[in-house]
Amino acid sequence: MVGPPPASWAVRPEAARGAEVAPGVWRLRLPLPWTHTPHVNAFALARDDGGITLVDCGTAGDPSCWDALVAALLEAGFSVGDVRLLVLTHYHSDHAGQAARLVEETGCEVAGHPAHAHFTDATLRPWEIAAARERRARLEGVPEHELSTYCTVREEVEGVLAAVLPDRALRDGDTVASAAGPWEVLETPGHAPSHLCLHQRDTSVLITGDLLAPAFHPYFDYGYTPDPVAETRGSLRRVSELGPLEHVLPGHGRPIADLAGALATWEHGLDDAVASVAAALRDVPAGAYETMVRVFGAQEDPELATWVLAQVLGYLRHLRLRDEIERTVAPDGRFRYAVRAESAMRS
Numbered sequence: 001m002v003g004p005p006p007a008s009w010a011v012r013p014e015a016a017r018g019a020e021v022a023p024g025v026w027r028l029r030l031p032l033p034w035t036h037t038p039h040v041n042a043f044a045l046a047r048d049d050g051g052i053t054l055v056d057c058g059t060a061g062d063p064s065c066w067d068a069l070v071a072a073l074l075e076a077g078f079s080v081g082d083v084r085l086l087v088l089t090h091y092h093s094d095h096a097g098q099a100a101r102l103v104e105e106t107g108c109e110v111a112g113h114p115a116h117a118h119f120t121d122a123t124l125r126p127w128e129i130a131a132a133r134e135r136r137a138r139l140e141g142v143p144e145h146e147l148s149t150y151c152t153v154r155e156e157v158e159g160v161l162a163a164v165l166p167d168r169a170l171r172d173g174d175t176v177a178s179a180a181g182p183w184e185v186l187e188t189p190g191h192a193p194s195h196l197c198l199h200q201r202d203t204s205v206l207i208t209g210d211l212l213a214p215a216f217h218p219y220f221d222y223g224y225t226p227d228p229v230a231e232t233r234g235s236l237r238r239v240s241e242l243g244p245l246e247h248v249l250p251g252h253g254r255p256i257a258d259l260a261g262a263l264a265t266w267e268h269g270l271d272d273a274v275a276s277v278a279a280a281l282r283d284v285p286a287g288a289y290e291t292m293v294r295v296f297g298a299q300e301d302p303e304l305a306t307w308v309l310a311q312v313l314g315y316l317r318h319l320r321l322r323d324e325i326e327r328t329v330a331p332d333g334r335f336r337y338a339v340r341a342e343s344a345m346r347s
């Protein structure tokens with residue numbers, strides 16, 4: 001997941017946990033500073049050389065975040081020095097935040113999907129990206145007094161120690177070795193262009209990252225791929241085609257016991273959200289901000305506001321590509337989305 005920055009990045013290291021959840025796989029539950037997402041899961045995979053591969057590494061932003069990672073590893077029976085390879089399910093602060101320190105302290109390699117610009121652009125060129133976000137927010141009708149909420153790059157600047165680019169690019173079908181056997185990489189974009197899942201066939205384990213959770217909490221990194229909603233649907237379909245799985249391990253929360261149920265929840269959740277956004281534009285066209293207010297209500301909580309607007313932009317883009325709505329520029333220079341006449345007649 002990704003979220004705007006909290007007031008403080010400090011976490012309670014004593015809330016970290018480390019326990020084996022599948023053969024040769026330890027879940028490291030790392031506390032997060034976000035109210036709505038209190039933990040992220042990293043995973044330690046046993047290796048044949050006696051070390052571990054770490055999948056994700058938690059947020060940065062405060063020294064206590066590192067202490068939490070150390071504590072979780074310790075509870076699982078490991079230390080930071082055991083890490084030989086860091087694999088990133090995707091480039092968001094809660095998954096990749098501490099990569100730079102891990103590399104510095106262990107010399108480990110970093111493996112991840114090469115399409116990381118959706119996050120690293122803002123880490124590397126914060127002012128340019130903040131300015132681009134401000135332009136877009138204005139075009140979508142965000143009120144002037146709320147602009148700062150929607151243009152922030154604090155997550156990409158404060159939530160990671162540095163932009164750590166992958167030493168090894170992971171693409172679909174690549175494998176990551178472990179003591180339990182090879183983990184196959186599945187490219188699963190939607191939540192983020194750099195998103196991937198890891199599948200271990202012999203032990204029937206899937207690490208899902210933020211593609212899936214028991215409840216429907218979508219987020220789309222908008223603007224770097226053609227259609228994040230369709231990409232999410234495609235990624236969910238790929239997971240469903242893996243068949244029943246023994247262990248399904250998401251990036252947040254407990255292992256998913258009912259994979260089919262979670263997949264259905266997400267598919268229906270996307271259908272409902274897309275339909276709600278289209279319905280909200282049926283009578284009166286609006287920009288993305290106004291559409292968001294109509295469908296999801298005014299966002300009082302800045303931790304959720306950018307999250308919800310990014311979702312709405314994803315749904316609008318999806319509807320435009322399906323020719324159900326069109327975007328025009330209003331006399332005030334802002335975007336307006338309207339249901340296409342032919343589409344309205346069909347419904």
Ligand SMILES: [Zn+2]
Binds near residue numbers: 095251
């Ligand atoms: Zn996440």
